[in-house]
Amino acid sequence: MKDYRSLQAVQADLFSGEISCVQLTNEYLKRIREHEQLNIFLETFEESALKKAKEVDEKIANKQAGKLAGMVISIKDNICYKGHKVSASSKILEGFESLYSATVVERLLAEDAIIIGRTNCDEFAMGSSNENSAYGAVKHPNIENKVPGGSSGGAAASVAAGMCLASLGSDTGGSIRQPASFCGNIGLKPTYGRISRHGLIAYASSFDQIGPFTNCIEDSAILLEVMAGKDEYDSTLSAREVPAYSQKVKESTSDKKRIAYLDCYVEHEGLNEEVKNRTVEIIKSLEAEGHTVEKISFDLLDQLVPAYYVLTTAEASSNLARYDGVHFGYRSPNATDLLSTYVKSRSEGFGPEVKRRIMLGTYVLSAGYYDAYYSKAQKVRRIVKEQTRKVLADYDFIISPTTPHPAFDLNSQVDDPIKMYLEDIFTVQANIAGLPAISLPLGETKEKHPFGIQLMADVFQEEKLLSFSKQLMNKYSLKKGEA
Amino acid sequence: MLAKEIYDKYEVVVGLEIHAQLQTKSKAYSADSTAFGAAPNSNVSPISLGHPGTLPRFNEKTLEYGVRLGVACGSKITYENQFARKNYFYADLPKGYQITQDTTPLCTGGKVLIKDENGQDKYIGITRIHMEEDSGKSIHDLDPYNTLIDLNRAGVPLVEIVSEPDIRSAQEAYNYVTEVRKLVRYLEICDGNMEEGSLRCDANVSVRLKGNKEFGERTETKNLNSIRNVFRAIEYETKRQIEVLESGGSIHMETRGFDAVKGETISQRSKEMAHDYRYFPEPDLQAVFVKDEYVNTIKESLPPLPNELFDRYTKELQLSAYDAEIITEDKAFALYYEELTKHTKNYKAAANWMMGAVKSYLNENALSIDEFPIAPKTIAEIISLIDEGAINNSIANQKVFPALLEKPNSSAKAIAEENNWIQESNSDAIDEFIEAAIAKFPEKVEEYRNGKVGLLGLFMGEVMKASKGKADPKLATQLLKDKLDK
Numbered sequence: 001m002k003d004y005r006s007l008q009a010v011q012a013d014l015f016s017g018e019i020s021c022v023q024l025t026n027e028y029l030k031r032i033r034e035h036e037q038l039n040i041f042l043e044t045f046e047e048s049a050l051k052k053a054k055e056v057d058e059k060i061a062n063k064q065a066g067k068l069a070g071m072v073i074s075i076k077d078n079i080c081y082k083g084h085k086v087s088a089s090s091k092i093l094e095g096f097e098s099l100y101s102a103t104v105v106e107r108l109l110a111e112d113a114i115i116i117g118r119t120n121c122d123e124f125a126m127g128s129s130n131e132n133s134a135y136g137a138v139k140h141p142n143i144e145n146k147v148p149g150g151s152s153g154g155a156a157a158s159v160a161a162g163m164c165l166a167s168l169g170s171d172t173g174g175s176i177r178q179p180a181s182f183c184g185n186i187g188l189k190p191t192y193g194r195i196s197r198h199g200l201i202a203y204a205s206s207f208d209q210i211g212p213f214t215n216c217i218e219d220s221a222i223l224l225e226v227m228a229g230k231d232e233y234d235s236t237l238s239a240r241e242v243p244a245y246s247q248k249v250k251e252s253t254s255d256k257k258r259i260a261y262l263d264c265y266v267e268h269e270g271l272n273e274e275v276k277n278r279t280v281e282i283i284k285s286l287e288a289e290g291h292t293v294e295k296i297s298f299d300l301l302d303q304l305v306p307a308y309y310v311l312t313t314a315e316a317s318s319n320l321a322r323y324d325g326v327h328f329g330y331r332s333p334n335a336t337d338l339l340s341t342y343v344k345s346r347s348e349g350f351g352p353e354v355k356r357r358i359m360l361g362t363y364v365l366s367a368g369y370y371d372a373y374y375s376k377a378q379k380v381r382r383i384v385k386e387q388t389r390k391v392l393a394d395y396d397f398i399i400s401p402t403t404p405h406p407a408f409d410l411n412s413q414v415d416d417p418i419k420m421y422l423e424d425i426f427t428v429q430a431n432i433a434g435l436p437a438i439s440l441p442l443g444e445t446k447e448k449h450p451f452g453i454q455l456m457a458d459v460f461q462e463e464k465l466l467s468f469s470k471q472l473m474n475k476y477s478l479k480k481g482e483a
Numbered sequence: 484m485l486a487k488e489i490y491d492k493y494e495v496v497v498g499l500e501i502h503a504q505l506q507t508k509s510k511a512y513s514a515d516s517t518a519f520g521a522a523p524n525s526n527v528s529p530i531s532l533g534h535p536g537t538l539p540r541f542n543e544k545t546l547e548y549g550v551r552l553g554v555a556c557g558s559k560i561t562y563e564n565q566f567a568r569k570n571y572f573y574a575d576l577p578k579g580y581q582i583t584q585d586t587t588p589l590c591t592g593g594k595v596l597i598k599d600e601n602g603q604d605k606y607i608g609i610t611r612i613h614m615e616e617d618s619g620k621s622i623h624d625l626d627p628y629n630t631l632i633d634l635n636r637a638g639v640p641l642v643e644i645v646s647e648p649d650i651r652s653a654q655e656a657y658n659y660v661t662e663v664r665k666l667v668r669y670l671e672i673c674d675g676n677m678e679e680g681s682l683r684c685d686a687n688v689s690v691r692l693k694g695n696k697e698f699g700e701r702t703e704t705k706n707l708n709s710i711r712n713v714f715r716a717i718e719y720e721t722k723r724q725i726e727v728l729e730s731g732g733s734i735h736m737e738t739r740g741f742d743a744v745k746g747e748t749i750s751q752r753s754k755e756m757a758h759d760y761r762y763f764p765e766p767d768l769q770a771v772f773v774k775d776e777y778v779n780t781i782k783e784s785l786p787p788l789p790n791e792l793f794d795r796y797t798k799e800l801q802l803s804a805y806d807a808e809i810i811t812e813d814k815a816f817a818l819y820y821e822e823l824t825k826h827t828k829n830y831k832a833a834a835n836w837m838m839g840a841v842k843s844y845l846n847e848n849a850l851s852i853d854e855f856p857i858a859p860k861t862i863a864e865i866i867s868l869i870d871e872g873a874i875n876n877s878i879a880n881q882k883v884f885p886a887l888l889e890k891p892n893s894s895a896k897a898i899a900e901e902n903n904w905i906q907e908s909n910s911d912a913i914d915e916f917i918e919a920a921i922a923k924f925p926e927k928v929e930e931y932r933n934g935k936v937g938l939l940g941l942f943m944g945e946v947m948k949a950s951k952g953k954a955d956p957k958l959a960t961q962l963l964k965d966k967l968d969k
Contacts, residue, residue, distance in 0.1 A: 080536045088535070099529050102536060201535040205766035234538050235768055315766055318570050321579020322533045326632075338574055338630070365570070365761035374763060 001027040003162055005215040007222065010070040010165060014060055021053035021060070021070060025114055028072050032117065032163045038139045040157045042077050044117035045084055056112045066112035067246075068226060071219075073108065074158045074167045077118040078125055078201040079210065081105045088201045089133040090123045092323045092330045092349030102199020103234070104168060104210050104227045111226050116164050119154030123351045124320065125175055125203040127151045128423035131414055132353040139410065140182065143449055146407040149179030152213070156183035159213045166223060167213040172203050173308055174402075174427025176211045177439035181402035181452030184441040184479075185213050186469075188220045190228065191238070191459045192434035198233035202319040204312035205236075207431040217470040220438070221245035224462060243463045249470055257468060258292045259283075260395040264301040265426055272405035275451050278443040279401050282453060282476055286399075293399075296391055303380045305421055308428040309357075310364050310377035317361030323349065356417065385433040392435070392458035397468065400426050402439040402452035426454060436462050438469050442476040485729055493728075495721040496698055497650035498610075498687040499713070501663055502641050503673040504617060504680070505548045511616040511640035512539030512582060519679055523633040531638040533577030538767045541566075545640040546771060548672035549589045549614050550781045552642060555670055555788055556609050558593030560778050564614075566765035571758050575619035575632050583615035585762045589642075589773075595666065596790050597658040599651075602804075607659050608647030615641050636680075642672075648687065648698065653717035660684055660710045665789050669814045677709050684713050688720040690728065699724070700734040704741055704748050716741040720748050792817050800830040809838055815852045819859055826863030829870060836862055840884050856891035857884075864895040872955055878904050906953045913946070913959050917966055920945035931967055939963065 001024070004010045013019045029049070032041050049072075059065040075081065078088045080098035082105075087093040101109075108115065122132040130138040130153025138153040140146035141161035148157040152169025156179035159167050169176040171189035180187025188211045195210045202208060212223040222245070229242040261283060266276065287293045325331040325345025332344035350358070364373035391398060404425060413420045430437035436459070439452035453472070457465040510517055513530035530537045546564070553560050567585035590612035599605040619637035621630050644663060650656050664682055667673035674681050689701035704720060707713045719741075724734050738752040789811045796807035811817045816837070823833045841862070845855060865883055868874045873896075874883060886898045899905050920942050921928055931938045939960070946959050 078536075086535065093535065096535070098536070099534060197536075198538055199536040202767075233540060235541060236538075236766070314763060318568050318580050318761070318763070321570060321572065322535070322577060324572060324579060326574050327532060327577055328534065342572055362761065365763055367759045367761075370761075370763075 004165055007068070007071050007165060007219050014070045021056045021114060022050060024070065025049050025053040025072055025116065028116055028164055031161070032158075035141065035161060035163070038141050038157065038161065039120055039136050040138055040141070040154045040161060040163060041074065041117045042087070042089065042120050042135055042154070043085060045081070045115055046117075048084070049114050049116045052109070052112075052114045056114065059112060066110065067222060068108060068111040068113040071108075071113040071166060071223075072116050072164045073113050073223075074116050074119045074155060074164045075105065076121050076125075076152050076155045076167070076169045078121060078170055078203075079105060079118075079168055080199040080201070081115060081118075084118070086118065086201065087134075088124045089121050089135055090323075090350065090354065091134040092345070094134075094330055096329050098199075100199065102210075103196035103231045105199060107226050108168075108223075113226075119152075119158050119167060121154050121169075122151035122175075123354050124201065124316070125151040125170055125172055125208075126316070126353050126357055128174070128178055128420050129408070129410075129413065130154060130157075130179070131410070132351055134351055137410060140407055142184070143407060145410055146449070147182065147410055149182035149403075149407060151175040151179075152187075153179045155213050156180050156185060156187065159183070159185045159215065165214075166219055168210055168223075169213055170200055170203075170208055170210050171427075171431065172207045172209075172312060173424040173431050176213065177402050177427050177437060177452065177454060178423060180213055180439040180441070181454075182407035182450070184444075184450030185215055186217065186220055186441065186473075187211065187213050187439045187452070188224065188462075188466075189430060189437050190224060190462055191436045192431075193236055193238040194436070194460065194462065195224075195227045196231035196234040196237055198231055202315075204315040205319060206315060207308075207312055209431075217249055217466055217473055218246065220469075221249040221466050224466075228462075238460065240460055245463055245466055248463050249466045251467075253467055253471075256290050256292065257397065258294075258395040259286060259397050259399050260294055260296040260391050261399050262298040262301075263295050264298055265400040266295075268301070268404065268425070270404045270422070270425075271401065272451075274445045275401045275403075275405060275443060278451075279399075279453060282442065282472075283399065285476075294395070296395075296398075298387065298391070300380070300384055300387065301425070304384065304428050304432060305425055307377040307380035307384070308424065308432055309360070309421060310373050311381060311432075313357040313361030314365050314374050314377075315361070317358045317365065320350075320354070320358055325349070353417070381432050384429065388429060388433045388435065388456075389458060392456075396457065396461075396464060398456040400454050400456075401443075402426060402454040406443075406445055406449040406451040430456050435459055436465055438465055440469055440472055440477075442472065442478070444478050485726060489729060490722070490725055492692055493690045493721075493725050494651060494693045495653070495717065496648050496689050496691060496701075497652075497656050497717055498648035498701075499646045499650065499656060499659060500685040500687070501644040501646075501660065502617075502683045502685075503552075503644065503663075503667050503675075504682070505545060505640040505642060505672055506674055506681075507542055507544040507548065507640055509542055509544075510638035511542050511545050511614070513638055514540070515638065517639050519681075521635055523631075523635060526635040527637070531577070531634060533579075539582055539765075541768055541771065542640060545614050546589070546773065547781065548640075548670075549612060549642050550773065550778060551670045551672055551785065552644070552667065553590030553593065553612055554778065554782050555666060555785060556590070556593035556595060556612070558590035558609055558612060560773055561587050561589055561591065562773055563587060564589055564771045564773060566768045566770075567762045568765050569615075570761045573618065573621075574630065575621045575634070575637065577619065577634060577637055581616055581618065582765055582768070583643075584613035587770075588613035595646075595659065595662055597655065597662045599658075600654050605649075605655070607649045607655075610645040610647050612642050612644050615643060617641050648689075653714045653721065656686065656717050657710055657714040660713050662789075664710070665812065665814075669786055669789055671786070671814075680708065683708060686713060686717055686720070688717055688724070689734070690721055690724045699728075700736055702734065702737050702739050702748075704739045705751070707741055708743075712741060712743055715743075715746050716748055719746060723748065786814070787817075787821070789814070789817070792821075796830075796834075800824065800834075802830065802834050806834045806838060810834060813852065819852050819855070822859035823863055826860045827866045829866050832866045832869070833863070836866065840880055844888070857887050858891070861887060861891070861895055868895055868899060872957075873905050874899055875906060875956055878906070878952060903951070904953065906955045910958065910962060913950070913954050913962055916946045916949040916954060917942075917959070917963050919949060920963075921966065928967065939967070942967070
């Protein structure tokens with residue numbers, strides 16, 4: 001089978017009869033089986049995927065196929081799909097089957113996407129290396145002994161390994177963009193409130209957003225277009241109209257943009273030399289092309305990660321209270337009464353990182369500590385939001401590296417949570433401020449290890465963000481000329 | 484037991500928290516039904532079961548009902564309503580937290596008018612009224628080995644009504660809960676059924692020496708499930724606290740339960756063991772904004788309230804406080820009376836009918852006023868027939884009223900005419916009966932004329948018998964007297 005890298009290429013072959021959805025799905029399933037040792041998929045949905053593939057083939061024959069016909073897509077193991085298992089890569093939800101489908105799943109299926117399986121991730125989306133999974137770490141598909149990033153590591157890897165055309169992940173502090181950077185694909189985190197969270201297993205409700213991994217901007221655009229927009233099941237969602245992203249992104253523009261880069265990002269001491277050089281190179285090139293690119297000082301960098309961890313763990317401590325061994329999921333066989341049901345089920349069911357964050361979150365909400373931590377972090381959040389949006393009132397985008405370095409070694413950081421938390425240093429700002437951000441695979445080290453460049457825009461500016469991303473991909477992508 | 488004078492040195496201070504289940508059709512944050520009495524765990528969905536990935540959906544009716552209550556109490560309605568999570572683990576709380584309001588309760592301030600110990604008007608202040616969701620139910624006594632959980636109630640909307648510590652006796656607390664229950668029923672936001680748990684009450688009780696300004700340390704007695712038990716628990720708790728203080732002890736803040744069989748409160752949790760609920764803003768719901776126009780619309784649509792009716796009945800309609808109290812006890816009953824007074828000006832007679840014949844019929848047949856077959860207009864007609872002298876009271880009560888119950892669609896007049904119950908007001912006709920009676924007992928006439936005036940009753944009886952009860956008794960008595968005194 002061809003190595004398809006866009007839905008357009010797939011559909012061309014489908015509509016010409018070169019290939020069928022069933023063949024396509026079987027090819028992907030075969031590839032997943034052949035690379036089981038990478039531990040990317042927790043489960044393939046072979047039966048329902050092939051059934052859907054057959055249905056879509058019939059629709060294609062009758063010229064009734066939906067927009068996403070031929071889109072074989074994987075979903076992160078924290079997105080619910082009716083009648084299918086979902087575990088958030090946790091033992092506490094081992095064997096749990098969802099009674100309903102997430103809004104995004106329903107919308108994808110309605111447009112004839114084929115959901116091929118659920119991908120491994122960090123437990124409850126907590127992690128930056130995909131090593132915190134109860135079902136084992138995901139291995140980087142293209143670089144030996146490296147992590148794929150996290151928490152949507154399996155999702156990023158599934159696209160990078162050619163096991164599907166696209167994938168859905170979730171991004172709370174960088175969980176889409178960071179693995180996209182490590183795996184060399186495009187990862188989009190939309191504006192908070194753009195895509196329904198109904199059916200996304202919550203980590204931190206006021207930060208979480210679902211978004212796609214793809215190989216081309218057109219695919220990000222069409223997936224966003226299908227998934228975005230109001231949903232009666234999520235009251236934090238915006239009622240804003242959804243632009244026709246997939247059409248808009250096709251229109252070529254040569255507008256000159258105003259782009260800011262933050263001093264503290266580009267001059268960050270932990271920043272890898274090659275990542276820095278590439279970032280500066282692109283900045284210079286953009287300037288040379290007539291865009292306005294300016295350095296902005298931003299002095300809240302040191303507050304971002306602490307505020308992020310205080311707020312997300314607070315919400316997580318409450319969101320994860322429902323996994324108590326009483327109503328569903330794992331119940332310890334050693335439990336004898338209500339208290340031991342709680343204590344043993346949760347102690348045995350959650351992994352160490354999840355426990356650490358529940359403890360931290362419980363602590364920052366406790367009487368006597370609330371003001372010192374939770375309230376203060378909320379204030380920081382407000383200020384970060386104000387200051388970032390102030391910058392974005394003057395500039396179209398903020399450009400930065402997505403991650404301080406390319407993929408790191410497996411097992412190299414598991415014992416140092418603080419170091420692991422700092423992996424998010426460039427990505428959390430978008431979640432704290434609720435902004436859309438995208439990681440584009442524009443960088444590569446001498447050893448051919450990919451890394452991403454991040455663009456951030458003001459709220460609900462996905463249309464502009466995607467158009468400009470396309471320009472950048474055309475100009476700076478190192479994989480130009482592929483199908 | 485201490486001497487009465489010792490107890491009398493103290494005064495009790497009570498504040499009540501009342502949870503009222505709102506009678507919305509669906510739950511506070513999901514579309515599940517709220518119907519009482521459904522099979523266990525049947526009114527549930529992934530949302531109310533707290534399944535992974537579910538989010539709450541706010542039911543606007545909760546807000547409407549809460550605003551109705553707030554407006555009726557004269558509370559200030561909060562513009563920006565945020566929701567908060569109250570975190571605690573319990574088997575019947577599926578999410579591990581309750582969605583409630585913390586820093587921005589829907590209503591603040593306001594008051595409820597009650598009668599104090601001496602029957603005088605007294606206002607009890609309202610601190611706050613906020614919206615929240617109910618938990619499920621843990622059933623401990625059905626299975627000998629397991630606690631059973633029913634989640635039908637999980638997510639049913641509630642308002643919590645927190646009073647100021649203005650209550651000064653168990654009787655006032657009793658009157659306050661009675662009044663609040665009446666109010667929520669009038670507003671049709673809660674059925675007020677304490678046995679089914681639709682209305683539940685927690686009592687904060689402290690005592691202090693009379694004249695002291697400072698409040699004593701308080702205890703909170705939870706889950707009082709009848710108005711009577713609110714009274715009993717406060718009585719008990721007052722005595723207990725006084726006895727502790729008098730024996731040199733002190734009261735500590737704690738949560739207590741009430742044993743209705745023994746009539747005693749029991750310590751459940753000390754302050755040190757108190758939950759830290761870790762309240763924080765609910766990130767899954769946006770704030771709900773309540774505009775002035777909305778509040779005004781609710782204000783205009785409010786039904787008449789029991790206090791307003793009581794005032795009107797005692798002042799304008801000149802009913803006794805007792806009558807007004809009984810009539811306004813139940814909204815539907817009061818509305819029947821309201822309708823009745825549109826058809827008759829004899830308000831007192833109307834009240835008598837309501838509290839007499841109508842109420843006894845309802846009681847005997849265990850019916851509510853909604854099920855009463857006779858229209859208010861027809862009762863008014865009976866009253867006017869009496870007032871016109873067409874029928875007398877006993878015919879009305881014993882004949883016309885029962886006949887109307889059989890044929891509720893007839894008019895009272897038609898029934899009375901059909902059955903020949905219109906009383907004889909024609910003096911010629913009555914004269915005939917009188918002549919006949921006098922002729923029947925000539926020697927009794929003699930005795931009467933010699934001073935045995937008590938015999939008048941015998942002649943009247945004879946006249947009524949002969950007229951088959953239709954002779955207007957007033958007129959007949961007059962005519963008979965005239966005849967005999969000649």
